[in-house]
Amino acid sequence: MYIQQLYTNCLAQAAYYIESNGEAAIIDPLRDTDVYVNMAKERGAKIKYIFETHFHADFVSGHVDLAKQTGAKIIFGPETQAKIDITIAKDNEVFTLGNSKFTVLHTPGHTLESSCFLLTDENNINKALFTGDTLFIGDVGRPDLLDGIMTKEELASKMYDSLHHKIMPLEDDIIIYPAHGAGSACGKNIGKETFDTLGNQKKNNYALQPISREDFITAVTDGIAPAPLYFFEDAKINKNGALPLETVLANGLKPLSIEQFEAYKKEGHTIIDTREADVFENGYIPGAINVGLSGQFAIWAANIISLHHPIIIVCENGKENESVTRLTRVGFDNIQGYLEGGFEHWLANEKRYDMVISITPEEFSLDIKHSPNAEIVDVRKESEYNNGHVKGSKLVTLADINNQIKELDPNKEYLVYCGGGYRSMIASSFLKSKGFKFVKNVYGGFAQIKDSGVEIEN
Secondary structure (H helix, E strand, C coil), X not given: CEEEEEEEHHHCEEEEEEEECCEEEEECCECCCHHHHHHHHHHCCEEEEEECCCCCCCCCECHHXXXXXXXXXXXXXXXXXXXXXXXXXXXXXEEEECCEEEEEEECCXXXXXXXXXXXECCCCCEEEEEEECCECCCCXXXXXXXXXXXXXXXXXXXXXXXXXXXXXXXXXXXXXXECECCCCCCCCCCCCCCCEEHHHHHHHCHHHCCCCHHHXXXXXXXXXXXXXCHHHHHHHHHHHCCCCHHHHHHHHCCEECHHHHHHHHHCCCEEEECCCHHHHCCCECCCCEECCXXXXXXXXXXXXXXXXXXXXXXXXXXXXXXXXXXXXXXCCCCEEXXXXXXXXXXXXXXXXXXXXXXXCHHHHHHHHHHCCCCEEEECCCXXXXXXXXXXXXXXXCXXXXXXXXXXXXXXXXXXXXXXXXXXXXXXXXXHHHCCCCEEEEECCHHHHHCCCCCCEEC
């Protein structure tokens, strides 16, 4: 038996390849499925099953495309409702894979169809539990994504039963393989490890402690940040079936001349510039929003830009495929192409460009003293802000900047900071794209600001 975790850092997402005696199963595949097909081919195995732990809300799954490529069955747990060709398993139903087997454990709580898959080896020993968004390392899945169908308290109560009656009775040495790690918005405070034993989680995971149902519901539902709006779009795509990735990539990877690019820009297409912040700030096409490839690129793009809005790309030469592919993973299917030759080609043709002023924490300190009318904007998460922030700063979380922008005056000066500098450049470019003229980005974020002598408060 062979198990391979395929972890994608920029999405904080884990897919899995499991193989036994020439047969393979894929759990929670990403939209770009070549890695799974190639792995099976290289190992001389046939993909038999595609197990989905639930309808993912944070990325577009590759289950439909992978099934078409391989003939594998798509397996979901009980209570699944979808418009695609799938097999809906019964609770405790067994699926044989080579000399091993998977048992479906229906574990509602994150969603109603959420299920875990228990892997038993050829010696009939339970080896691993693939928990999806039911159980993370140090956390559990958020129970607030079915508003209008079921309250978060009702789902949390179901989660309590799932954990106590389905998962906790299992052997302590079973390996827990979740669908997400630290940085995912599918949980409140997921640990940095990407797998662990169930025994360790029983000791260290707050949600597995011996507490009452009422206390559990309070613990799980307290302090959940609002879900990104694209979560609901992605869940719908996964239920109804996504466009074939090949089709989306063919459209998104079209090289655009400057004339074509300008025409799309005039029509109102959103420009995403995927270059690094320190390159972007020195010159960019007016109106472009910088979301650098080095961070949680697709997640932040989907947080601030509608999946349905037409997109055009500016990137470093050679980064076109990465830029477009990563955007498609979260559901950007309306990408119209990229600027051929990139920003350098734009400059060579003497086209107008803009810049972002960035300042050091020391310069930030001076600006606070000598520009009393400048407003300080903190674009971190609320939990980060509450743990310490610059005195007098206004919290405008990047995830909610589309809504909070109405609270800002485009004629005022703003000093923007985040945790390390990545999110503040996204926010600064976003504000400038909306007509804000006096925006400064602070290098290094709060990590460096707090050591610069600037007054901090909690």
